[in-house]
Amino acid sequence: MRALLTSKVARRALRPITTLIDQRVEREVRRVLGSTSYGAVHQELKQVRNRQRPLELFFDGTGRGVSRLPSASHLNGLIEELTRFTGERADAERAVAQAFRLVIAMEALGVGRMAGGTMNICGKLSAVPLLDPPNDDILEIGTLYGMFGAALIRMMERAGRDPRLTIVDPLAGEQLQPGTSMGADATGTPVREAAVRSNLALAGAAGGAARIQQGFSEDPEVRAAVSDRAYGVVVVDGDHSAEGVAKDLEWAERIVAPGGIVVLDDFGHPKWPGIKEAFDKHMTSDTRFTFLGQAAHSGYLRASAA
Numbered sequence: 001m002r003a004l005l006t007s008k009v010a011r012r013a014l015r016p017i018t019t020l021i022d023q024r025v026e027r028e029v030r031r032v033l034g035s036t037s038y039g040a041v042h043q044e045l046k047q048v049r050n051r052q053r054p055l056e057l058f059f060d061g062t063g064r065g066v067s068r069l070p071s072a073s074h075l076n077g078l079i080e081e082l083t084r085f086t087g088e089r090a091d092a093e094r095a096v097a098q099a100f101r102l103v104i105a106m107e108a109l110g111v112g113r114m115a116g117g118t119m120n121i122c123g124k125l126s127a128v129p130l131l132d133p134p135n136d137d138i139l140e141i142g143t144l145y146g147m148f149g150a151a152l153i154r155m156m157e158r159a160g161r162d163p164r165l166t167i168v169d170p171l172a173g174e175q176l177q178p179g180t181s182m183g184a185d186a187t188g189t190p191v192r193e194a195a196v197r198s199n200l201a202l203a204g205a206a207g208g209a210a211r212i213q214q215g216f217s218e219d220p221e222v223r224a225a226v227s228d229r230a231y232g233v234v235v236v237d238g239d240h241s242a243e244g245v246a247k248d249l250e251w252a253e254r255i256v257a258p259g260g261i262v263v264l265d266d267f268g269h270p271k272w273p274g275i276k277e278a279f280d281k282h283m284t285s286d287t288r289f290t291f292l293g294q295a296a297h298s299g300y301l302r303a304s305a306a
Contacts, residue, residue, distance in 0.1 A: 058104060064113040065186030068104060075100075078119045078126075078296050085293030085300065086130035095126035098158060102151050110199045112145030112189040115237070116265070123296035124235070124263055125151055129159035131292070131300065133232035134259040136161045141217045141248055142238035142265075143169045145189065146196030149210065150203040152235075157206065165210040166226050168217050168238070171196065218247045230257035237265035242274035242281075249282045253289070258305045262289060267299030 059069040075096060082092040099122040107113055114121050125148075128138075136156065140149050149165050156163040171193050189195055193212060200207035215222035217238050234252045238244060245264070252262050264279060266272045279299065283291065289301040 068118050081295035099125035110147045111195040112187045114147045115144040119296040125155045133261045135232035136163045137231045138165045138233040139231045140167050140235045143167045146199040150199050153203040153206045167212045233261045235263045240272040242277040245278035256303045260303045262301040264299040269297045
């Protein structure tokens with residue numbers, strides 16, 4: 001049958017019918033579009049696409065390596081995950097919306113970029129204030145360009161808090177991970193203290209007052225310099241190896257305040273299995289931590305109040 005319908009004889013016989021169908025389709029299109037020609041419609045669509053390109057630059061991966069345009073399903077999924085361990089859905093939805101706008105604004109104005117996927121970043125920015133840490137001292141282990149720390153200051157201030165940020169990072173010119181070649185950053189910006197300071201300045205007075213301790217979090221000198229307080233929030237986003245995360249969790253046990261929040265970045269991410277490995281082992285020890293939940297490849301722990 002197929003051979004018959006595709007033969008030259010069949011095509012000649014069906015041509016009047018197909019021509020009639022084409023004419024009726026064209027008449028209907030012209031009725032909808034008025035006197036506009038196909039060429040004019042095509043030209044209009046081309047102009048619309050050209051006008052869209054500048055807007056796309058706010059959201060696509062050009063100059064930062066990752067798109068900031070999540071789907072509705074990703075946003076809703078993050079809100080559902082956060083709601084399970086932070087409280088009301090309305091609060092999570094509002095926080096995610098504010099965090100997303102903030103990410104776009106910070107990367108538009110800042111130097112470099114924020115590390116991580118859009119949902120991962122928005123999840124951390126939303127969860128920390130929603131979990132109501134016991135004080136406003138924040139330790140960020142691993143910062144890249146300092147932009148996430150600046151954004152977290154803003155989110156905490158929106159919740160009526162007075163954040164005091166301390167950063168620990170080697171600031172070695174490029175992003176470091178043991179055993180992995182990260183290569184040149186998509187932004188083309190070197191990872192150094194000047195870039196971090198520029199981004200922290202976007203967060204106003206609290207950003208300008210942030211402490212930066214250059215070095216690795218396992219170095220005794222680094223730890224001694226910033227272990228002068230009990231932190232309400234500790235963000236673990238440094239060495240992603242099992243050994244490195246284990247050391248950071250051990251340190252967090254000693255410096256996080258009673259009731260404090262520990263954020264494990266890239267928790268459960270298939271690219272970084274050492275994080276979950278270190279967490280599982282740590283939770284079998286005599287730990288102060290209780291696992292609260294997971295959202296967009298970040299795990300959240302709370303230290304016991306006693």
